Amino acid sequence: MPSFLESLRGAVGDTLFYWAVSPAIKILVLLFLMVLPLITYLVLIERKVLGFMQARVGPNRVGPWGLLQPIADVMKLLVKEDTLPRQAVKWAFVLGPCLVVAPAFIIFSVIPVGPPAGEFGNLAWYVTDVNTGLLLIIALATIGVYGLIIGGWASNSKFSLMGGLRSAAQMISYEVPQGLALVGPLMLAGTLSLVGIVEAQKTAHWWYIVPQIVAFFIYLVAGVAETNRNPFDLPEAESELVAGFHTEYSGMRFALFFLGEYANMIVISAVATTLFLGGWLRPFPNAAALGFLDVIPGPIWFFVKMFVFLFAYIWFRGTFPRYRFDQLMDLGWKWMIPLALANIFVTALVKLWLSGGFQ
Amino acid sequence: MTAPFAQSFDDGLSDSLLHREEEMELNFGPQHPATHGVLRLKLKVDGERIIDCYPIIGYLHRGTEKLFELHPFFQNVPHTDRMDYVAAATNNLAYVGAVEKLVGLVVPPRARYIRTILAELQRISSHLLWLATHAIDIGAMTPFFYCFRERELILDLFEQYCGARLTLNCMRPGGLPHDLPVGWDEKCRAFVDDFPSKVDEYEGLLTENRIWKKRTVGVGVLDPETAIDYGVTGPMLRGSGVQWDLRKALPYEAYGEVEFEVPIGKNGDTYDRYLVRMEEMRQANCIVAQCLEMLSPGPIMAKRPRVMKAGKDAEVYHGIEGPKGEIGFYIVGDGTPNPYRCHVRPPSFINLQSLPELTKGQLIADLVALIGTTDIVLGEVDR
Amino acid sequence: MSALKRFADKIMLLDLFAGLGITFKNMLKKKVTVQYPEERWEPAHRFRGMFRLDEDRCIKCTICAKDCPIDIIYIDWHQEVNPETNKKEKVLDRFDIDVQRCMFCGLCEEGCPTEPKSIWLTTKTYELASYDRWSNLYVDMDELQEWKVRPAYTDEEIA
Numbered sequence: 094m095p096s097f098l099e100s101l102r103g104a105v106g107d108t109l110f111y112w113a114v115s116p117a118i119k120i121l122v123l124l125f126l127m128v129l130p131l132i133t134y135l136v137l138i139e140r141k142v143l144g145f146m147q148a149r150v151g152p153n154r155v156g157p158w159g160l161l162q163p164i165a166d167v168m169k170l171l172v173k174e175d176t177l178p179r180q181a182v183k184w185a186f187v188l189g190p191c192l193v194v195a196p197a198f199i200i201f202s203v204i205p206v207g208p209p210a211g212e213f214g215n216l217a218w219y220v221t222d223v224n225t226g227l228l229l230i231i232a233l234a235t236i237g238v239y240g241l242i243i244g245g246w247a248s249n250s251k252f253s254l255m256g257g258l259r260s261a262a263q264m265i266s267y268e269v270p271q272g273l274a275l276v277g278p279l280m281l282a283g284t285l286s287l288v289g290i291v292e293a294q295k296t297a298h299w300w301y302i303v304p305q306i307v308a309f310f311i312y313l314v315a316g317v318a319e320t321n322r323n324p325f326d327l328p329e330a331e332s333e334l335v336a337g338f339h340t341e342y343s344g345m346r347f348a349l350f351f352l353g354e355y356a357n358m359i360v361i362s363a364v365a366t367t368l369f370l371g372g373w374l375r376p377f378p379n380a381a382a383l384g385f386l387d388v389i390p391g392p393i394w395f396f397v398k399m400f401v402f403l404f405a406y407i408w409f410r411g412t413f414p415r416y417r418f419d420q421l422m423d424l425g426w427k428w429m430i431p432l433a434l435a436n437i438f439v440t441a442l443v444k445l446w447l448s449g450g451f452q
Numbered sequence: 453m454t455a456p457f458a459q460s461f462d463d464g465l466s467d468s469l470l471h472r473e474e475e476m477e478l479n480f481g482p483q484h485p486a487t488h489g490v491l492r493l494k495l496k497v498d499g500e501r502i503i504d505c506y507p508i509i510g511y512l513h514r515g516t517e518k519l520f521e522l523h524p525f526f527q528n529v530p531h532t533d534r535m536d537y538v539a540a541a542t543n544n545l546a547y548v549g550a551v552e553k554l555v556g557l558v559v560p561p562r563a564r565y566i567r568t569i570l571a572e573l574q575r576i577s578s579h580l581l582w583l584a585t586h587a588i589d590i591g592a593m594t595p596f597f598y599c600f601r602e603r604e605l606i607l608d609l610f611e612q613y614c615g616a617r618l619t620l621n622c623m624r625p626g627g628l629p630h631d632l633p634v635g636w637d638e639k640c641r642a643f644v645d646d647f648p649s650k651v652d653e654y655e656g657l658l659t660e661n662r663i664w665k666k667r668t669v670g671v672g673v674l675d676p677e678t679a680i681d682y683g684v685t686g687p688m689l690r691g692s693g694v695q696w697d698l699r700k701a702l703p704y705e706a707y708g709e710v711e712f713e714v715p716i717g718k719n720g721d722t723y724d725r726y727l728v729r730m731e732e733m734r735q736a737n738c739i740v741a742q743c744l745e746m747l748s749p750g751p752i753m754a755k756r757p758r759v760m761k762a763g764k765d766a767e768v769y770h771g772i773e774g775p776k777g778e779i780g781f782y783i784v785g786d787g788t789p790n791p792y793r794c795h796v797r798p799p800s801f802i803n804l805q806s807l808p809e810l811t812k813g814q815l816i817a818d819l820v821a822l823i824g825t826t827d828i829v830l831g832e833v834d835r
Numbered sequence: 836m837s838a839l840k841r842f843a844d845k846i847m848l849l850d851l852f853a854g855l856g857i858t859f860k861n862m863l864k865k866k867v868t869v870q871y872p873e874e875r876w877e878p879a880h881r882f883r884g885m886f887r888l889d890e891d892r893c894i895k896c897t898i899c900a901k902d903c904p905i906d907i908i909y910i911d912w913h914q915e916v917n918p919e920t921n922k923k924e925k926v927l928d929r930f931d932i933d934v935q936r937c938m939f940c941g942l943c944e945e946g947c948p949t950e951p952k953s954i955w956l957t958t959k960t961y962e963l964a965s966y967d968r969w970s971n972l973y974v975d976m977d978e979l980q981e982w983k984v985r986p987a988y989t990d991e992e993i994a
Contacts, residue, residue: 146858147597149868251478255500255816323591324663332486332589333820412854414663415591417817418500527904530940594858601867608879615881615957621940629945633881656857660850 119220120202128201132355133163139407146411167348175344182247189244189338190346193353196233197360203229204363205288207373207392218373218392219288226287227279230364231272234319237353238264241321241328244350245338256337259418260328264319266425271315273433277301277308277440278368287364291372298379300371304443307436309369311429313405316361318421320354322406324413325421362402363395370398475503478816482511486589486820489830491804495819502819505811507804512834520794525551525625525760528794533619535798536832538581541574541610542774544623549704550770550781551625552754554762559705562750563627568706569640569743570613570622571772572736576647577606578775579733583654586726586824590667595654602650605643612636625760627753637744644741651733659730668723672810672822675720682806686777686799687732688826691717691725698773710742722825729827759789776800776827796835800828878959883939885960886932888979892953895925899943899954907933908943927976934963935972954979 102110144151152159203226207218245257278301282293302309318325329337339350373391478495481487490511496504520528532547533540584599607617614622658664679692697714699707715731717724762785771780777799786792803826810822900908911929944955965971
């Protein structure tokens with residue numbers, strides 16, 4: 094622990110330090126060194142990768158390889174006029190974007206980027222390890238929907254209203270398969286704590302993607318739908334609803350919606366990494382033959398895996414057409430939910446059989 | 453819309469709050485990313501389902517038909533470029549064909565082959581633009597860029613031939629303004645050889661894709677009788693399974709001498725029209741290849757009077773198979789160098805008539821696909 | 836059998852993976868973008884761009900003005916006796932083109948009877964953007980002769 098932290102601990106006392114100061118520092122570091130740069134640069138990465146897939150080069154004017162583009166974008170959005178339509182319901186119009194972005198940021202507090210204190214560095218690589226972490230994530234992710242609905246309704250525009258309604262229906266129906274898909278790894282690990290789940294994957298000798306491939310697939314698809322990304326980007330389908338729920342938004346309020354969407358993308362990827370790809374663990378965490386991989390520290394593994402997901406998101410966007418509203422509901426209720434339930438059932442049976450429950 | 457929920461709160465807790473059924477009127481366009489220009493649709497929607505659709509046109513009206521009356525025949529060619537501005541060559545061809553019939557000019561063979569090549573390249577480029585916008589309307593972003601990549605090559609060919617990329621002005625009554633530049637046919641052949649693999653690429657992205665199929669199969673079914681009743685032509689008509697192509701039915705230019713197939717659809721839905729257009733691109737490519745083989749040196753302009761005049765009370769209609777359907781010009785002469793009246797039969801305008809029929813009972817998401825599948829260009833609809 | 840295969844293909848999402856494969860392949864291909872201000876696109880020889888006028892070649896026949904479909908070429912001339920040859924010659928007073936309305940159809944060039952042409956558009960100049968339409972896009976005789984970009988194309992070039 095750096096010496097200034099030691100002296101700070103001496104000054105405020107142990108209790109205050111561990112309960113208030115240390116989490117606050119972690120949150121600030123997380124927010125300003127990880128989440129915000131990650132989101133802004135994710136936008137750049139997306140534009141670059143999409144550009145490369147589409148036979149063009151993407152942004153390359155602001156700074157070398159367009160590296161300063163996100164900064165320019167943020168500056169532009171900050172100084173842009175923040176219009177408030179006259180017919181809009183003002184309090185709701187302002188509340189909408191906040192409701193989208195806040196829960197997405199809070200979720201980062203329980204995501205274990207790296208191992209607990211002592212394994213790699215003196216501090217744990219997460220803000221907190223709640224023993225109901227998974228439940229917290231599901232609960233918080235739900236709140237984001239309200240932001241979209243409220244934003245779409247408060248704009249008092251027909252296209253926005255339709256976008257809001259679409260997102261409500263879509264996110265509610267995709268939360269069910271998403272939640273059910275998470276039950277699979279949960280049953281295998283036997284804990285709701287995210288750190289616990291990763292450690293259970295270490296003792297299980299494999300990542301949960303192997304036994305839970307169906308759940309992984311459902312989670313991936315539901316996650317894309319949950320974050321309103323192509324091919325499920327109906328709420329903001331620009332060719333149908335112009336921009337859906339954020340048609341009337343501009344300036345920083347629009348930026349908040351934007352931040353929320355990308356933060357959600359990162360959250361979904363991070364949770365999928367934690368639950369299915371072994372978080373900070375290397376491949377085959379207990380195989381001694383692969384011991385040389387331990388050279389790469391855990392957090393790096395985590396980010397590499399997360400970027401594989403984020404790349405997949407961008408890749409989907411570059412490839413697929415958009416589903417129609419009713420077909421999306423069909424897919425959710427008629428395929429994903431039964432499949433997720435079947436997966437839970439099979440997982441339970443296999444677990445019972447392995448533990449000798451049938452004898 | 454005044455806030456629907458706020459209103460119902462004003463009513464107190466009446467029935468209308470608990471159960472309210474109401475049609476919403478939605479203005480779709482003229483400034484909407486999916487209306488391909490300035491088409492405005494007045495929609496009556498129930499939720500997302502379209503009850504009624506009423507197209508309002510005229511936002512791009514420039515009085516082209518009146519403009520034709522003010523100029524001698526040869527000066528009107530640039531105006532035809534600006535009607536269907538993504539398929540200028542076929543517009544030129546239809547117009548100069550009509551004038552040639554009216555004045556009585558015989559086009560030399562080399563000019564006929566070159567015209568056929570230009571018209572078919574234009575068909576490919578128009579279909580590429582259609583595919584690009586149709587795909588991006590349905591949410592597939594990438595085909596847009598791939599199509600524009602190939603369209604650029606065609607525009608380069610046009611630029612090398614006549615000096616313009618979009619508004620070509622590349623034909624004259626009686627023949628052509630220029631001969632082909634040296635080396636043009638090799639460049640064109642290189643494109644023709646390469647193009648089928650590119651069509652495979654687009655088809656790989658879309659044809660078998662389950663999302664694309666879900667969005668297009670069974671959407672906007674137009675049965676053959678209705679299609680004929682509406683006067684729909686081109687790929688819209690052939691998608692419904694009617695074998696009608698002016699290139700085969702009334703061959704003009706060099707179409708009587710080349711071999712090609714006219715693809716037709718079975719179900720008349722958006723997917724069939726997509727397949728028809730994709731196959732038409734391949735066939736057009738094949739026609740270009742055949743015409744390149746048939747090119748032989750010779751004159752490119754017919755013997756024509758210095759001032760072309762139509763006979764008194766001469767009238768003529770000449771229609772050709774444009775990329776979007778039958779593009780025809782009806783010209784009446786009065787003995788002066790100017791046409792007395794010139795009427796255009798624009799395929800986009802007539803195909804657009806079928807849109808209300810197609811959209812009835814569909815969802816808003818389908819409406820976007822259906823505007824794409826009618827393949828309209830508002831410059832031509834409004835003229 | 837084919838039905839079974841189709842079903843297997845559907846379960847294994849082969850149609851979706853085919854599309855993903857195409858976009859991935861294209862990601863590694865060479866890009867087609869032209870980086871405009873640094874790389875400039877070279878127009879074809881016949882490209883119809885900005886006008887150029889050669890006053891000496893011009894015989895003041897005004898066919899270009901008559902051929903223009905939108906009448907944007909304004910020509911005035913008078914006759915005066917050339918002191919060297921003692922012959923009456925036409926002298927241009929005014930040769931203006933309202934380029935902001937021009938649609939670059941090239942009919943003026945096509946109608947020009949002199950050989951080589953006295954007015955031509957094949958200057959390969961296409962960067963005509965301007966902040967002020969009146970001062971920059973209404974060009975007079977002197978400005979028309981200042982576009983020192985290209986002479987009229989030669990027969991070899993267009994052949």
